[in-house]
Amino acid sequence: MTTDAPAARLDTSRAPRPLWRRVKPKSLVHLLGIVMIAGLVYPLVMLLVRASGDVRASWDAITAIPDLWPSLLNTVWLALGCVIVAVILGVLLAMCVANLPRRWYNTAQLLCTLPLFMPPIAAVSGWVFVASSAVGYGNVLLRTLLGIESDSGPFNVYSLPWIVFITALYLVSYVFLFVSTALRESDATLELSARVFGSSWFMTQIRVVLPSIRPALYYSIGIALLLGLGQFTAPLLLGATARVDVITTEMYRLTSASPPNYDAATLLSVPLLAVAMIIVAVQRRSLGNLRRYTSVSRGAMRARTPRRWLIVPPIVYVVLAIVPPTASLILVSLSPYWTGSVDFSNMSLRSYQEVLATPQYVDSITTTLEIVLLSVIGGIVLSTAVALYITRSRSFVARLLEFTINLPIAMPGIVIGLGILISYGLGFLDLYGSQTVFVIAYIYLYMIFGTRMIVSGLTRLPDSYDHAARVAGAGAVSTFLRIKLPLLRNSMTSAGMLMLVLMSHEFAASMILRTSFLQVLSTKLFDAFNYGIYPDVAALAVIMVAISAICAVVILSTRGGRNLEI
Template sequence: MTLSTEEPRLGTKPVAPRHDGPRSTARLRTLRRRLPVPAVLYGTLAVLVLLPVAFVTLSAFSNDTPRPGNIGFAGLTLDNFGTVFGSAGARRAAVNSLMVGLGSAAVALTIGGFLAFISARTNVYLRRFLYLVGLIPMFLPSYVGAIAWAILAAPNAGLINVVLGDLGLPRFVDLYNVGGLVFVLGIYYAPYAFLLIHSSFSLMNPDLEEAASVHGASTSQVLRRITFPLALPAILGSAILIFTLTVENFPVAQIIGGASGFDTLPTYIWRLMNSTPSQGNEAAAVAVALVLTVLVATLVQRGIVSRRTFTTVSGKGVKPRRIDLGAWRVPALLGGLAYFVVSAVLPLGALLVVALHDSPYIATFSDWNEPRVWSADAFMSALESATARGAMTNSVIVGIAAAAAGTLLAFAVAYVVNRTTLPGRSGLEYISMLPLAVPAIVLGLGLLWTWLVLPLPLYGTLLLMIVAFTAAQMPQGFRGVSGSILQVHHDLEDSAVMHGASRTRAVRKVTLPLMRVGITSTFLLLLMLSMRELTVPLFLFTSDTRLISIVIFDSYENGILQGAAAISLLYCVVIFVLAAVAQRYGTRERS
């Protein structure tokens, strides 16, 4: 029998009535025992998240930006907010960002949820291949996809328009508008929804569904009233994640929207920071407004989730049943294949054509069969480039280390928030979600200011990149792990403790194995995000810590289109290999 820590242990002598002194002593002992874990987590998140956000916030209310020797306490003002939000350009950028975020989230959730459902819960043809289809766009970073689709669908000179011209048809395809931006962001952020929702569907216990079927519910009723509601935490988490990520995306908006003068908040912030003189304080004011917006969205989501119970993993064997699609098996397969073509085949084909062509600017394909037209020189140059090789090595090291550190920290925070009654646990969630609200372009500046001011020699090292990526991707890691931990019933872990196991051993032997798919998915997600990240390292890299994403973006910005295409294709191969290894050894069933 376990004695409460609120009561003194009983002895052989009669126990005298308790007074304030013994009660206070017991409470102090309880606090000393319960505070270390949240204190360590708060300290870690404070350095990773709160300090950069504090510097950004301080800059929004200051006449100066923080820097070594001057952290901006002098000259506090509210004028930055009036300057920014009184501008018609800022208001247009805000409206554009809202349209892009909502549209992209709708497209991504539709695609990702559809692929997750048919690959996890149905008997669709080529189900395992469709699971891979849901992940493949992660091998192609969104900015690389934007470059590829700019090559494909630029007005007049895009490859699709070139083919139309060769066929004597009007060249009507134009990517440089709101619809094009929503399209590109939607297809390349769909894998995030796919990973989170697929994990929910694959862990779902079939007992409730079978009970509903036994009592006469049709398949559509079971899906509508049981299956999809049980997946609501993953769906809501995906929606908020994708909305905020697409609203804050800078590279895709710059590549597609910048070409037509279409501003979103990130590109507007970029222009503020690169104006003469730089308007970093006004850019930080926009970031503060986004922080408040996402905090409200997080509160709404948590309120919806907290009203219901979503536990779906119990002590029984978990093997969700497959739904027979019948005549819809072929249409479902075709839908998955269409996404595969749009997200991977066409973009990779465009990059390959440009990398192998003798000129990056193709006017016609009528001479495609002439030998002089094709050459592998761009690939040879990329392979022989010391800059490209060093950047690729740096990217792999930073990606793996940041994914491992991020997953470990996310599990610790998610466990404390969802499984304990430790003091201050709710605040950990909101701190973890803060980086999601701050545009990466501004968070990069906050991280730069933080690690220039702190007396730690991290600037100019890969360790700074790892720390920065762990901080920037904390929301994705926390949401990914939380979605899985909510589905594992705490009674399983508590039973192990009651039978003599320590809490640590129970977590290691019971909880973690049941969360294996979700944790591996989170690690894979963070690995892909780290490999794909461009905006945060823009302010942190040096000549020795340049990442491959920086090399690709610089090549494109400088007009070296063939070099950017060749390096991008080699980059995608490395990402694919890393993802395949993680998938093979992370989610395969144990014998």
Template sequence: MATATMTPPSTPTEPAQARTRSVSPQWRARIGYAAVLAVLAYLVVLPMVRLQMLAFEDGAAGYRAQYGRFDIAKTLGTTASLALGSLVIAMVLGTLLAFAASRLPAKMGWLRIIPILPIVMPAVASIVGWAFLLSPGPGYLNVVLRLLPWWSGSDSGPIDIYTVPWIIILTGFGLTSFVYLFVSSGMQNISSEHLEAAQTSGSSTVGIFFKIVLPLLRPSLIYGGGIALLLGLGQFTGPLLLGQNSGVKVLTTEMYSRVTQSPSDFAAAAAAGSPLVIFGIVLVLVQKALLGNQTRFVTHGGKAFAPSTGRATWATVTISVFALFALVIPLVGLVIVSLSPYWSGSLSWSLLTLDNFRTLLSTDAVVQSVLTSVLTSLGAVVICIPLGYLMANLLVRGRRFKILATIADLMTALPLGIPAVIFGVGFLLTYTEPPFILYGTRTVIVLVYIVLMLPFATRMQMTAMLSLGNTYNEASATSGASPFVTTMRIMLPLMRPTILSAVALMFILLTHEFAASLLVRASTTQVMGTLLFDMWQNGSYPLVAAMALLMTAVTTIGVAIAMLVGGRNVLSKL
């Protein structure tokens, strides 16, 4: 007698339950990423949307007020000249310095870090340092030049730093280090076989540079050039400090003047920033189209860029001359004025004093500004690192979430394409009204800092993830480890140098941050850069010089701590 086999009633539902269990983690991840992106949209996109809505109110009254002015063509021309001129200077110098650094002999290898050091010096400090040296009347270098026979009969000049050409030159100097970082990183991925073959064929160093190195550096040049162009368009420090009293106007300073005038005109300010926003978004999209293959970041095999085996005297001289103009000379100007009771063209060694530094250290506002700068910078970094890790992980391994990854890619790139002053205006407008009234608090400074640093935190960690590949993650998952355990025990230790480099870079940039801070600060909540600007406006030039040196010292200490924790190579990995 056959025995009937009964199938348990629960059996048909087991595959469905298994599918539910397998899908559930994906949906949890999707919901989590969507929630993070919603928060980022509130921080990054909402201020921009509100500004544009305001500019189009009342029949686009903001655009009429801004672009109906008689001098708008000159302002637009100056903005374009500043961006393009500084781009050319930065690209030429940055590429030349990167090639020179690659040709240094082993014993002079420490010079490779020199082109990065201008990043450590705040832009506002460098600008005022040059102002003390090249102001038409009391500038110390101008005083020396007037001793020469060509200009001996003049009581001012021969150089006027408050003009557009010199603002362009100083801006180009400031952007050179950023281009150097991208180009030198690209050079490390050039196989030395190409260079050795060219040398064997009899090519000179110049021939190798133009025929071999430059074509292979195309991705780095496109990316670095795009970043330099965006930064040039959004320049604020130089035009504001040097051009404010000489009638030099760019779109960013127009935004600032529209917001700070009485009454404020946010609609016109938003309209002034619109071309920068549009151009920034277009340039970001073009970059992604040209450099969409992210595998260019993956470490490849083969021989790396060949180090120089000769003396390479020209390389040493090139880097030394750049250091002289980008670091030493402006620092000398700051030191001289900071030790003087007043700024004048004559220098008396008997009058040198430390009173300006004593005044700074005994002023509560200065001490509070240092604390605010350090605390808000560290607070933003602490939040940006895990946030950037999440976004980088979504971009690198989020193939199952293509829509979310695309949104994350664009959202994390926008702050790099939009000038900081625009975010400053947007945050000022957004957080002076309900539901979150945060104006004048450290919180709003931290929030705007997070937005500005999001691209750096994401891109640097994404590069590290791409270079590591999927092997470690797959091996950890095979061993039964959860994603959290894999992150804590595998990925973070392997990415430690990159993370520390990101921390160092973000701390440097944030302690220097000036444009957005100037708009969201209050008289009772100042950072170092905004307090320095107030001193500059008040004509307290010796205190300005001392404050600039204090800013440089604070940043240097922060970098030194990062190097102490992460090793000497932290700066070289920026």
């Protein structure tokens, strides 16, 4: 009799997998999102830490500033003036465009966004040449036409009302974008119903249309107020002559003193940070549940009665914002001197030849191109990654990242520049005086614009592409590279061009980060303005406008204007 030997047990135990194999891809993506949030918050935290250092010494330096309280009052008046002018004009332009015939709608919408491509420092310099009291081209022309026997006036660009006017004029486009988008998505049949019951067109806009887009109005008011509080270019160029200072210019003087007082500057920036946070909180609180304002109607645009004469306000606005400063810049750049009179016989390209033959100017142009190109490449990569993450994930980290990435919009550029300087320039990396700190600042400031445009492109792609790719065996990376990336080509190109325009315009943060041997085009233009070399100022400004115009043509030719949302 035989017995079967017991069967040998199979050793099913396995060696533990390495740690890197046990990490799920989704967890890694969330970790990268947390790293991105930390990178966005870090400069603001370091700013507050630096401000909480030697508070007594910083406070003594701030209270020693001459005319501190008038500067605070000017800041308030500038912000309120920007809100009143920009919101009223922006809403009126949006209502005019919304009631145009459909074949004119896209053209008018693009016209109202063109002032966004005007470099702020070039625009302010151009208005100086237009409305300077003695030799401004506009003043000389008005005195001639009206027969005014005076050597000055009737306008004086070096005054608070003109600072408010110039600043608000270019904030109108921001308000227009917010309100125009809301009007395009609103239910126009409500407006039509009001007209049927005898309401006039104007009263219908006041009683029906504006209440239905209340979130966009609140958001526009908040953004206009924040941008007005953080204005720097016009107060710096125009306020010095008129002795009209604001908080941002006082911060700049503290950082440009010898030695620079960064502690006092950071402490002075805290009120701006606090006001920005309060405005954002009030915005979110006042909006409440956005579903109260949601209305859906097929053919909403066709429900509005088209009015052709409403094309006039957009045309007037664009002509006023672009033609006078640009024309004056061209005239001054072609003239040997700025005298207020136009003499075509003495015009030449001498200023452009001198600018291109001066090593300091050429270095600033090449430095700007190098910094901006590196920033655009980094901004596109990060914007695409963030856009994919916040559109595909509904996690808390994704929502927090979507909120955090909007912080640079609410913060003044000079405050962001100071935070970047303290965090990366004077911090553990010690990047002060290098192009890298400029690249970090530019990406930090303008990545949100690229993210918004790429998100807009992603939302237009149906989910069926992802499903079909997964059925065919493609992974997430392969699906993006082979399917989504080609379809996002126009959105990414437009995002890159828009960031290139905005980065090449950057002035406030660049003034904080610049050194005596490293300057960009906008800061070098400011130096020429201070020295009174006006033909060189005009030539450099025209070069900036030309770069912006080329980028604008590229954006519009790739239909990027449809994705232009803030």
